[in-house]
Amino acid sequence: MAPAVLDAVREELRRRPVPDDLTAVVDGALRAHGTLLGPVPLAQAVRAVADELLGAGPLQRWLDAPDVTDVLVNGPHDVWVEQAGRLRRVDVDLGTPEAVRALAVRLAAAAGRRLDDAAPTVDARLPDGTRLHAVLPPLADGCAALSLRVVRPQAFTLAELVASGSVAPALAPVLVALVDRRANLLVSGPTGAGKTTLLAALLSRVPPDQRIVLVEESGEMLPDHPHVVRLTARRANVDGAGGVGLADLVREALRMRPDRLVLGECRGAEVREVLAALNTGHEGGCATLHANTAADVPARLEAMAALAGLDRAAVAAQAVSAIDAVLHVRRGQDGARRRLAEVGVVGRSPGGELEVATALRVGDDGLVRRGPGWPRLAERLGVPAGTADPAGMLAVHGTGGS
Known part of the structure; x- marks a missing residue:
């Protein structure tokens, strides 16, 4: 596109920031510079101008x-x-x-x-x-x-995640039960592993008569739910004023009668407010967290809580009672496949340190196996822990790793 034509369109857009017909504006600018285009080339020119002036x-x-x-x-x-x-x-x-x-x-x-x-x-x-x-x-x-x-302005359903291989079929009823029983969930995983996608799919299963208050740093999560109130953080200006952080928004969200309090991504000191909320009757809360493995979640929680002045003992005491399950997602070796790899439960080691024990793990063969944390998860789900297929709910294959 000729710079002179772009300048003419740009000048027209300054006079009319929202033109009735961008095609007419571009066509007029082209004609003024001696160019007459047919319908198809003109449509291509309009797209090029829109990309250059309004897009990337x-x-x-x-x-x-x-x-x-x-x-x-x-x-x-x-x-x-x-x-x-x-x-x-x-x-x-x-x-x-x-x-x-x-x-x-x-x-x-x-x-x-x-x-x-x-x-x-x-x-x-x-x-x-x-x-x-x-x-x-x-x-x-x-x-x-x-x-x-x-x-992408699209919320995937849990069924779609199962169909795509992101969630093992045997884990789907577990996730449904966790949502239905208002369990507090922490979705962990590395960057780009699908944490937000999974959490949005789970929130889409929340009953429509429940109010979701969603706190995010930037609005990314798109749950398919009729009652979502979104709060978005605001950075300080160049003078250092006007900033509203996630911790502030979590405190505000608690005053907005949330049935489900959701933090899009837990990054720092706001973990204190989230753990406190989940310990004071706000059931069904959720958050995401960056972590390479589920076993790394305690260290990440401790590091963030330290920014809020909490010591390791305080974090362990709050996390054990606040978080019912950790859903860990990861990317495949080729980077293309994203999947829910592990469901863990938060507890304490014999030494009193915070730990995440594997309850269910998806092996490389696609089978779901129980781990040492299964009895505690089964208790939260309200199913017998000792049967191979508890309450007809899971198709798991004994204990052990993948």
């Missing part, structure tokens, strides 16, 4: 691709996408480092955020839900670095 320019085609989850820009000709779970380099020409910077600044402005030498980093959500993170030089070496994570 040459990156937009990748953001629109249904199997792309991340678009990463390291330089004008160094662009990578994660597609179908695999990271690969793609042939995209963004021009010059100055053009990449201009793109980053424009996207930040679209999110209502400032990005310049005085505020050289931004973490924001674009109007379509895409998460933007950008860093300007000299913090980024040589060129602005952009990370765009696509948030």
Whole structure:
């Protein structure tokens, strides 16, 4: 698209920020510069203009691709996408480092955020839900670095997760029972393993007459539920004022009559408020947590609680009574497959330290096996712990690992 045409459309959009027909605006700009296009080329030109002025320019085609989850820009000709779970380099020409910077600044402005030498980093959500993170030089070496994570406006059902292989069929009734019995759940896993997707699917099974208050740093979770109240954190401005953190929002959420209190992602000191809430009658609460394995969850809880001034003994005492089950998700060796790998229960070791014991584990063969934590989980589910197929509910295959 010729720069003169883009400038003409841009000027028209300044006069009419929400034009009735972008096609007419583009067609008029083209005609003014001596170009007449047929219906198909004109539609392509309109799409190119929309991508350039309202979207992410040459990156937009990748953001629109249904199997792309991340678009990463390291330089004008160094662009990578994660597609179908695999990271690969793609042939995209963004021009010059100055053009990449201009793109980053424009996207930040679209999110209502400032990005310049005085505020050289931004973490924001674009109007379509895409998460933007950008860093300007000299913090980024040589060129602005952009990370765009696509948030698909779709809530998967538990049945769909089972059909896709993300949840073993034998675990589906366990998850349903945990939701129905208002168990407090912690979904753990590494980045991009599907924590938010799993939790959204579980929240979609919450009865419609229950009120879900959802606290997030950026609005990503989309449960299919008629009564969801979303609270989103706000970062401080460049003067350090106006910030509202997750801990503040959790406290506010407790005053909003939640039937289910949900923290999209537990990152720091807000863990104190969450554990306190789950210990004071707020059943059915949920949160997600970054952890490489389920066994790492206690260390992550202790590290975050230390930021809130809680010692290890206090964390152990609260976590054991607050969290009924840990659902750990992980990515496969090829990075493409995401699945629920383990259901654990929180307890204390003989030395009094916080630990997560495996109750159910999905092996590489797809079979679900009981672990040492199964009796406690069975008690919470209200099923006999000693039978191979308790209450006809599970198709598990004895004890042991995968």
